[in-house]
Amino acid sequence: MIRSKLALYLLGKKEGFNMSAMRRFVHETEAWTATDWTRYHNQHIPALIEHAYNHVPFYHQLWDKAGVNPSEIRTVEDLSKLPIIRKADLIAHFEDFKADDMSSYPMIHHHTGGTTGTPCAYYMDRYSWALNWALKMQTFEWAGYHYGEDCLGVMAGGSLTPGKKAGWKHRLWRYVNNYYSIPVTQLTDEKLEQHYQYLKAHKIKFLRGYPSTLYTLAEYIHRTHGTLPIQAVFTTAEMLLPHQRLLMEKVFTCKLYDTYGCGDGMGHATECDAHGELHVMEHCSVMQIVDANGQEVADGEEGEIVLTDLYNMGFPFIRYAPGDSAIKSTTPCACGRQTKMIKTLLGRSSDNFKLANDRTLNGLSLPFEELTDEVKQFQVVQEKTDRVVLLLVPKIDIPMERQNEWKRLLQFHCGEGIEVDVQIVDHIELPSSGKTRYVVSKVK
Numbered sequence: 001m002i003r004s005k006l007a008l009y010l011l012g013k014k015e016g017f018n019m020s021a022m023r024r025f026v027h028e029t030e031a032w033t034a035t036d037w038t039r040y041h042n043q044h045i046p047a048l049i050e051h052a053y054n055h056v057p058f059y060h061q062l063w064d065k066a067g068v069n070p071s072e073i074r075t076v077e078d079l080s081k082l083p084i085i086r087k088a089d090l091i092a093h094f095e096d097f098k099a100d101d102m103s104s105y106p107m108i109h110h111h112t113g114g115t116t117g118t119p120c121a122y123y124m125d126r127y128s129w130a131l132n133w134a135l136k137m138q139t140f141e142w143a144g145y146h147y148g149e150d151c152l153g154v155m156a157g158g159s160l161t162p163g164k165k166a167g168w169k170h171r172l173w174r175y176v177n178n179y180y181s182i183p184v185t186q187l188t189d190e191k192l193e194q195h196y197q198y199l200k201a202h203k204i205k206f207l208r209g210y211p212s213t214l215y216t217l218a219e220y221i222h223r224t225h226g227t228l229p230i231q232a233v234f235t236t237a238e239m240l241l242p243h244q245r246l247l248m249e250k251v252f253t254c255k256l257y258d259t260y261g262c263g264d265g266m267g268h269a270t271e272c273d274a275h276g277e278l279h280v281m282e283h284c285s286v287m288q289i290v291d292a293n294g295q296e297v298a299d300g301e302e303g304e305i306v307l308t309d310l311y312n313m314g315f316p317f318i319r320y321a322p323g324d325s326a327i328k329s330t331t332p333c334a335c336g337r338q339t340k341m342i343k344t345l346l347g348r349s350s351d352n353f354k355l356a357n358d359r360t361l362n363g364l365s366l367p368f369e370e371l372t373d374e375v376k377q378f379q380v381v382q383e384k385t386d387r388v389v390l391l392l393v394p395k396i397d398i399p400m401e402r403q404n405e406w407k408r409l410l411q412f413h414c415g416e417g418i419e420v421d422v423q424i425v426d427h428i429e430l431p432s433s434g435k436t437r438y439v440v441s442k443v444k
């Protein structure tokens with residue numbers, strides 16, 4: 001408990017907030033009803049909208065052009081009257097997203113890996129960031145992990161691990177986080193064995209990271225040692241594929257908790273200990289799942305995730321679509337927490353290609369789990385509107401007959417008039433974020 005308390009205190013000290021109070025608030029919200037959530041959101045919306053209209057050039061122009069009267073936007077329901085904005089708007093109008101009084105708010109400069117791996121800069125509100133941390137700590141506890149107290153093996157890029165800078169502050173910060181960092185690149189058998197030995201020797205009971213890299217570790221252990229008992233695995237930042245979950249739960253002999261997080265817009269959703277669907281955590285933002293017209297979809301329907309950050313006044317995100325899709329659910333969770341729910345995350349909308357023959361292909365809909373024993377990595381690349389290539393990094397020799405089988409499968413999914421190819425390659429480049437992209441389109 002001491003280390004947990006110290007971690008909370010130091011994190012609060014560093015950020016200038018009372019983290020213990022935030023933790024208590026987040027804890028209290030576990031008993032909130034849908035009415036409590038609506039009331040909380042509606043308390044924040046009018047001030048946010050008024051501020052964005054009066055201080056942020058981008059929203060002023062956008063809403064004027066759309067003929068929206070900002071004083072009429074008072075509730076979550078009213079948000080649907082506002083146009084949806086995207087990463088492309090952020091890149092094109094970066095300066096206009098800054099509030100004219102931005103310097104009076106505590107901000108964190110950040111960037112997100114774009115669809116092509118191009119970082120896109122933005123600002124997070126420091127309070128919103130800290131509240132989101134308190135929220136993560138709460139949801140981690142659903143799996144029995146206590147921040148600071150338990151050591152967490154983290155297998156992810158820079159965004160999830162403390163920096164490697166020198167100096168006592170950074171050393172203390174790393175001590176408080178109590179992470180064992182496992183790099184996501186150069187995962188040779190030799191390195192994986194070292195990580196396996198370390199996790200085992202130090203009895204590390206919790207793992208967090210990108211599904212693709214944790215899966216690589218699980219595959220190695222499965223092949224060499226069989227299992228490594230862990231208490232819980234948290235996956236984030238990439239689409240979790242069903243065959244990855246299956247193998248990880250088998251090798252680590254525990255349940256996996258998938259999470260969705262998005263700093264640009266402060267979106268957060270997480271699986272709980274009932275392991276049904278994902279709870280939408282709306283402390284920092286409002287999350288809507290919308291159709292092509294920007295209206296909320298019905299229960300069980302697929303839509304795009306749209307976020308409104310409730311606290312970011314300096315660089316507001318209002319009706320922002322980060323490019324992710326999900327299926328909405330209205331089924332209450334067995335755990336009793338009454339948050340909004342997501343049935344399934346469907347990956348990024350950029351995982352869908354529009355082809356020259358008018359078909360839309362979801363690159364993740366191919367049965368890649370069948371390639372598990374043959375392939376280390378794969379990537380579907382739309383090179384042109386009428387050409388799609390499947391790249392495979394083989395584990396074993398893949399005979400031409402098998403390659404042709406996949407070519408026919410790809411052709412079936414793409415349809416007539418589309419040229420397809422299967423190519424065997426040595427490796428697939430990771431973007432700077434370290435996150436695996438299974439689907440890439442080179443078509444603008």
Ligand SMILES: [Zn+2]
Nearest residue numbers: 272274333335
């Ligand atoms: Zn639940």
